[in-house]
Structure formats: structure tokens, C-alpha cells
Amino acid sequence: MASDDMPYDGRFAGDPDHVLQRVFGHDGFRGRQEEVVRHVVAGGSGLVLMPTGGGKSLCYQVPALCRPGVGVVVSPLIALMEDQVAALRQQGVAAAALHSDLPEGEARRILGDLHEGALKLLYVSPERLTLEGMLSRLDMLPIAMFAVDEAHCVSQWGHHFRPEYRGLGVLSARFPRTPRLALTATADPRTVEDIRAQLGLAEDPVFRGGFDRPNIRIEARPREQERAQLRTLLRETAGQAGAGIVYCGSRARTEQTAEWLRADGQDALAFHAGMDAGAKRDAHRRFSRGDSVIMCATIAFGMGIDRPDVRWVVHLDLPRSPESWYQEIGRAGRDGLPARALLLYGAGDIALARHRVEESPAAPEQKRIERQRLEAMVAIAEAATCRRALLLRCFGEEPPSDANGVAVPCGNCDVCLAPPSLFDGTVAAQKLLSAVLRTGRRFGVAHVVDVLRGRLTEKVAQFAHDRLPTFGVGKDLSDAAWRGVARQLVAHGALDVAVENHGELVPTEAARPILRGEQKIMLRAEIARPTGPQRSDRVGVPASGDPLFERLRDWRRAEAQAQSVPAYVIFQDRTLAEIAAARPRSLDQLGAIPGVGRTKLERYGAAVLGLLTEQ
Template sequence: MPDTAAGTRPDKHEILASVFGFSAFRRGQEDIVDRLTAGGKLLAVMPTGAGKSLCYQLAGMLRGGITIVVSPLIALMNDQVAALTANGVAAEAIHSGRDWQTNADAWRRIAGGHSGFLYLSPERLTTDRMLSALAKLPVRLIVIDEAHCVSQWGHDFRPEYLTLGTLRETFPQAAIGAFTATADTVTQGDIGDKLFGGDGETFTFGFDRPNIHLDVREKAGGPAQLVKLVGELAAGGAQGIVYCLSRKGVEETAERLNAAGIKAIPYHAGMDAHTRHIHQNRFLSEPDLVMTATIAFGMGIDKPDVRFVVHADLPANMEAYYQEIGRAGRDGNPARAVMLYGLGDIGRRRAMIDSGNAGDERKRVEWQRLNVLLGYAEAVTCRRQMILSYFGEASEPCGNCDVCDSPPSVFDGTQEAEIVAEMLIATDERYGQAHLLDILMGAATAKIKSAGHHELPAFGAGRPRDRHQWQSYLRQMLAAGYLSLDLEGYGALKLTKRGRAILAGGVEVSLKDSLPRRATPKMKSTATPVELSAGDGELYMALKALRRDLADAADVPAYVIFADKTLADMARLRPSTRRELLGVNGVGEKKADKYGDAFLDLIRSNV
């Protein structure tokens, strides 16, 4: 890091090149760096992979003194410290995962001016003892990472983050930067109010992740459908994450995948911390591994080559969904996000909102957010357009989602809706989906005969459409608010007030034909970046193997050594000298000193 002791401020472009190894800023980075360097207060909402950490790390180096980074996870703190250290920047973390002596040594380096970056959890930072000690030091920048945790509307809200609003008073001379990849307008406003008292700027630099193919599938076939889907996505060794709503679902899914020959491990908050740590490290380091998890897994997991994310159950809302699928394709290569969606999911999510301890206002907002996600699941236009519109961005159809691939046909489904409404009235709204579908299909089961439902006008009225199609119509009517699901009544479908209006006439119901069930297209192999030739691809894979060995020896994630894009540049440019190596995107002076000879030797041997 350039010396600032003489009072001269180092040049931001010099640091960008010499420390981080980049010749130019990405979109939005320079503006944020400038505002923080000047002492501003801001919230930056930037898509995953846009380089948020570089913004505040570079600004901290420019401001000098001490930069405090508030982080919610120990693993995230450790990775950030390792990445800074690899670039030659002294950084410390103090947390419960380290023994007293290690934390004490880290504090002495901070207090003595030997390290400029200190990573802390919000709980540890806001203790009276820590605040009193830090108040005696030159704290010039405070960073709140994963800032959506501050907001009660954020998908990972953590009450302990609320205390961070006092930092602007405790450290009035410090710049404050809050960073997140996902925050809708409600969450953004709440973050600004709580951290800055409304006196801060908001920077948003796009939410689009165009490399992720978006797909929503109807649940059909039970667990076998999920196993088949993951098998198709994982073909060729692709790694991915399968999100389940319950801990039991996580465990059972991992067992089913392993039984099918797909290597999988579970992760959820009910497991002990040691096991979770082992499973997380395995996922970060082992190839050909699928993680089945609750939402407890993901925040702060900086693994660039996750090729797919599957939601086995409906996510909580659009903001959470976007955050979770954003863990795929962080390297910019093609990735897939597939959501499985069924009637039961809607009822469970609605019941979770209704049974929560939140006030009526929060429940109202959460209902609205869930309805947005249901609308996304039932979308008849480009899914990416709907996501980006939710976050305030306009876009053209993406050509990279299932709706763009196979547009559904939309029709006037009022007659079909009337059949369903009349059937529910005739059956006293006491039956679930399976029985109702049997009536529509004219299946003379023993249950139907004993109830006399084979004599109803609705019996067989669903033909010639098939059972799968009517299942889709019921789900669409539920999502649109014509039907409700009575969980206490064994999943019985009931008409809502809006649904009863169908029988009175004057209501036009639009339905879509469900997408045809199809095989999942095989993932293109992304082990080698698509822009590399065959020969360069072989060198790239050799460079990755070398990086893995160096990372294992240093006990750090592989990306801390070099990013995949940096290795791809090495394979393509084939530098033979240290000077040429410094011309590779992502190679700074410290890393060139530490790792350069090993990579240059390998490149020379492959010429």
C-alpha cells in the first residue's frame, strides 16, 4: 500500500493497479470511492460480482487511519481479511471464532497503527468497551456490509444491526458506507433512515444478472422430480445449491441425491457449528458437490463457480429469491436458477406470515411481497423483466428465461374458473387438490363414489384437458386470490370473496396453459471459459490446479489467490516475465511477488 505518512494522498488509480491489479474501475465503483473518500454517507446497492468490497477497501486506504468493517458472519470476515492480506494490505478480524490471545494481538496491531482495517460483528462493535477504545483511535471510515440486515424489511434482518445507527454520532468525522446486493425501495429507505437519519445518498448500479437462466417449474412427481432435475443440472460435475424450506427437507433431499449417485451434503441452523463449518469448507473446496440447505447457507459465500441454484420450495419474497439465486454464476459464466412451485407452497408461506409476531403493517407488506413472487411464478411475460421492474429497472425481454424460451398461451379462462367455483360450492369446500382433480377428470374412485361426487355436474367436466393442466389452473386461481388454502382443514381449497364473485358473473378470469414438461437442457461445461481455445483451456485447467494447491497450503479460498477471470487472462496472454504478469487483470504487485514465480514457471512449461 502506498505510504501516506508524509501527508500526500495516494492516487486511487495507482492503488487500483498496484494493489488490486486492475487497470480501470468497473461501473459505479469510482463514484462510490470518491464519495467515501470525501467523507460522505451512502448506501450502495450493487449486483453480486460488481466489486463492492473493492470500493470500501480502496476508499479506506485513501482516507488513511482505521476502517471498521461490520460483517454478519465470521467466515465472511476471515475471507475478507485473507483477501486483503494476499494483496499486501494489513487487516484484522476480532471475533468469537478466535482465541483471546489472537484477538488481543490483532487489537494491538490496530491500536499501534500497524493495521488499517478491522472487521467486527455488530454485537462486538457496539459494546461500550469497544466503542470507548475505538473512540481514542483515528476511525475515518465505517462500512456496514450486507446492509439489508439493518432493515426490518430486509430478507436477513438482524435486530443487533439496529444499534449501528448510533455510529454516526459516536464517530462524527467518519465516512459511512453501507453495501448490499439486494434491497428494494422499501428496504433502501429503511436502511437510510436507520443508519444516516435520512441524511445520506443512495447509489444503485443495476440488478441484472444476465448470465443466469431463470426457470419456474410446476411441482409434479414428488421427490423424484427434484432428484431428476438436480441430476440434469449437475451433469458433467457442475456444483449447485438446493434450497429447502425445512431442515427435514434439507436432510431428506441430501439423502435422496446421494442415493441417486449425486454427491450432496446438508446445511441448516439445526446442525452444530463445527459440522456446518466442515460442510461449508467442503462445498468451497471440493468439486462435484451439491449443497442442500435452508436459507441459513449463502450470505457471504463467495464461491464464483456455483452453476445452479434450485428452490425446492417457494422462497419468502422476491428480494430473498433474488439474493439466493445470486449465489449462482458469480464468475459471469452461464448458470441456472430453477424454482419448483406448487399449491402447498402458497399456503405454507401465507400461514408463516399470518402466524408471525409482526404487526399488522408488516404483515400487510409481507403479503404484498409474497403476491409479487406468486405473480413472478405465474408470469406470462419475461421473468427477468418482472424481477428488474420490481427493483425499479426497465428492460427488454431477456431471451434467457423459460417464458422467453417457450411463451405460454393466455386465454379467457372464465368458463374454467366457473367450473371450479361451482364444484367447490357443491362439495362444501371440504376437499383438497387431489380429490377435486379426480372429480374434474371423471375418476370414479371409491372416495368419490362414497361421497356421491360422481353425480355432480363437474364430474368429468375437465376433459379434454388433462390433470396436469387443471392442476395449473387451480394454482393460478390460488395465486390470483380467487381461492384460499385451508391448512388446518387438511389443505382444503375454498373460495375467497373474490372467487365467489365469479359465480355472480361479470368477472373475467385470465389463465395460461402450463408450460410443457421438458427435459432440463444440459449445462454447458463451464470448467473452461468459453472464450478460450482448446490449448489455452488446457493451460487454464492446469493453472486452476496450481491455485488449488496454493490455496490448500495457505488454508484460504481459491479466489483469494487469483480469480477465475485472472487465470483465464493468464492462459490467453501467457506472460513470461514479472512485468508481463503485472499486465494481467487482477494481478497486483504483492501477489506477483508471492505467487508469480509458481504461475510463470507453469506457463513457461506449457509454451
């Protein structure tokens, strides 16, 4: 699997700036990248916390090319390894991946290249790396560094804990003088300290790059008519180049959602763990090669996503924690261009999530932590203040604030764009709770709302609920408003939903002080949410309507198909958009555009310039 292309020859070994420009086509580092790179080049270890799309991969790729020997990268998924190797080979770097899907002969060739010093970067799974045979091989070789990607997998507190990652602690004992760099985009303070302890990095620095993704508009709203709500998003993003992801809570729902989207004329695929392995590979291949598809998936479609032009991510169910949600919405806008994250949720989601935590076989301390994380997620979903600020605080990061210490509106979440109003909802809450009690705690929200609104339905008449004192006392609020009151009471813990039955509303002990008038409760008014184009003043927008941009994308698609690689490893949309805008007339001008490194310039420069001169 060694590269057939000219490998990076180490000409600028030791000089990160030259490697960055010559290999990756960038004139300068971003954020804390340079600090991390120079620390590792000098032989240091540490933990890197950077948001998805923040450039974590360069933090280990550049040092691996600067230092003598091979850089060994631990990666959790085969698809992720293969995409990153394909991208490196496009840049002229001799890279390979060792994983269980390789034919035996291919694996032997990679090991041969490794021992001959022909590789600069080797990607390997944690279970493969920690085999004694593999460690013994590495003992005999010069190792530039070890990088542990998706490092939150090592922590029992992490949202994607993988037991095989725990064995990576052997690296600090076996290779004490070799730099080790752990990297993750999602880790709260507890997880950070566990990663450092497990990987022997407790005495090494933590490089925090910030968790904010300002290019992603964050939105959350009650799930009223999810198909109509999803169709609205599709209309608002129509014409944008790129892909979308719909995360669903069950396998059946992924297939149902993909089916009705296809019936609507959308190019939609399903992806979940129960699918045939071949079908999953085909779906992932279509997604990764750059098609403008919608992937309807469970969280099984996770860390293997390395595509930069995902323009939106929708959740049809409440995520179990802010960490999970952040990881999943972080798959949008990795290229830094505007993207959207929309969460649709209901009261039943909250109740079901709480029920699952309580019924899980986890230890008491684990349950306590999971409850805390779930309640933090509920707070974000029901927020009346900036959602981004609440999300950042989950990771121990304080958002920008004014002179009084009040968080400055982020300007790119639905709450900041259309601030909701709060009202004294004590009387409304008392009416709803009373209706639930007087109807016998046996009915769901639809029937309770019918009673409050004074509708003499067949069911209301059957149970004589039109004779109750609460019949018709809620005509002043709409159906949507009453559903909002019920959902917010569930979020406050005053109502539960009997998820094991038919969604009956059940008051809790927390309802007593509200009913007695001992506790005032403020509720958020249900208001129309902002629609239309998202703000884009922070980042450039692809020239999706430019015929030249589309011609470049068509050329890239054909080139990627001919090489059987994802389209974005040839050039990202952002690079193509800048080429279309700048219209360079020479190789030197083309080479000055970010993302066009030396190898890509040599390989594709003539073809791109030819396209630019076509009329």
C-alpha cells in the same frame, strides 16, 4: 492474526487508480465504483446499492487503503469476515477480523496490531463494534472510514433484520467527520429510506448501481416431480466447474434432499441451523474451499457465502418475498459468468405462506407489508411476462423499454425464451370451482382432478362422486393442465388450501364472481420450458474442458489446502480461464490479466508460468 505476508505499504495512498491496479490487479473501475470511491476518499458518506457480484467490496476497500488510518468494516457473519480477510491477505493487505470465535490471545494480538497502526482493514461484528470499550479504543485511533456491509440488516423492513444493527446509529454521533458507507444488494425503496434514517445518512447521496444480474437465467415452474426436475438441471449443467445450492423450506427436507442426491452419486451436503456447530463448520469449509459440491440448505446458509463460482441455485419452496429470493439467487454467478436460478413451487406453498403471514404476531402494518411482498413473489412465480422486469420493479428499477414503454424482453428468463400463451380460463375455472364445491370442500387437488377427468377411483366410488354433474366434464384437459388451473386460482386468491389439515381446496369469496360468470379470468397454458445451455453472449465462459485450465485449478486447490484458505482467494475461475486462454510467457504478460495484482504476481507468478510451460 496480523498478516505474516508483506502488508500493503500505502505507497499509493490517495490514488485510487494505483491502489486498484497495484493491490487488486484491475485496470479500471466498473459501473459507479469510481464515483463512490472518490466520494469517500474525499471524506464523503453515503449508501451504495449494487447487485451481488457488482463489486461493492472495492467501494470501501480502495478508500480504506487510500485514506490514513484503519478502515473498519461491520460484517454480520464470522464466515464472511474470515473469507474476506483471507482474500485481502492474499493481496498483501494487512487485514484482520474480531469475532467471538477467536481465542483470547489471538484477539489481544489483533488489538495490539490495531493500536500500533499495523492494520489497514478491521472486520468486526455490529455487537462487538458498539461496545463502549471498542468505541473508546477507536476514539484514540485514526479511522479511515466505516463501512456497514449487508446494510439491509439495519432496517425493520429488511428481509434479514438484525436488532444489533440498530445500534450502529451511534457512529454518526460519535464519529461525525469520519466517512460512513452503507452497502447492500437488496433493499426496496422503503428499506432504503429506513437505512438512511437509522445510520444518519439522510443528507448523503445514494449510489444506485442497478439490481440486474443479466448473467443469471431466471426460471420458475410448477413443482411436479421435484427430483426429476432437479436431475434435469444437473444433467444440463454437468461438466461445469463450480458448486450448486438447493434451498429447502425445512431442516428435514435439506437432509432428505442431500441424502437422495448422494444416492444418485452427487457430492451433496446438508446445512441448517439445527446441526451441530462442528458439522456446520465442516460443511461450510468444504463449500468455501472450492469443492464442486451441492449444498442443500435452509436460509441459515446465507450471507456467509462469498464463493464466486456458484453455477446454479434452486429453490424447492416459494420464498417469502422478492427481496429474499433476489438475495438467495444472487449467490450464483458472482464471477459474472453464466449461472441459473430455478424456482419450483406449488399451490400449497402460496397458501402456507399466506397463512403464516396472517398468523404471525407482527404488528398490523408489518403484516400489510409482508402480504404485499408475498403477493409480489407470487406474481413473479406465475408471470406470463418477463420475470426479470417484475423483479427489478420490486426494487424501484424500471427495466429497459421500447418506444411504447413496453419492457424489452430480457432474453435470459424462461418467459422471454419461451413465451407462454394465455387463454380464457373462465369455463375451466368454473368447472374446477364447481367440482370443489360439489365434493364438499373436503378434498385435495388430486381427487378433484380425478372427478373432473371422469376416473372411477376407489375414493370416487366410495363417496359416489361419479354421480355428480361435474364427473367427467374435464376430459378435455390433462392432469397437469388441471393442476395448473388450481394453482393459478390459488395465486389469484379464488381458492385457498387448508394447510392445517390435508391440503383440501376451499373456494374463497373471490370465487363467486367467477362462478357467476361476472368475472373473466385469463390463465396461462402449461407449456414445456426451455432446456439446454444458457445464453452466454454477455460474458465469457470458463474453459472447463481445457486441460490447461484444469491443471491450473488442480494447482490452485493444492495451494489453497496448504494455506487453509478458500480456493477462490488464490485466483478466481475467471482469472484462471483467462490465463489458460492467453497463455502468458512472462511475468509482465501474466500481470496484465485482470485479477492478478502485484502481490499475487510476486507470490504465484513463477509457479503459474511453470505450469504454462509444461507439456
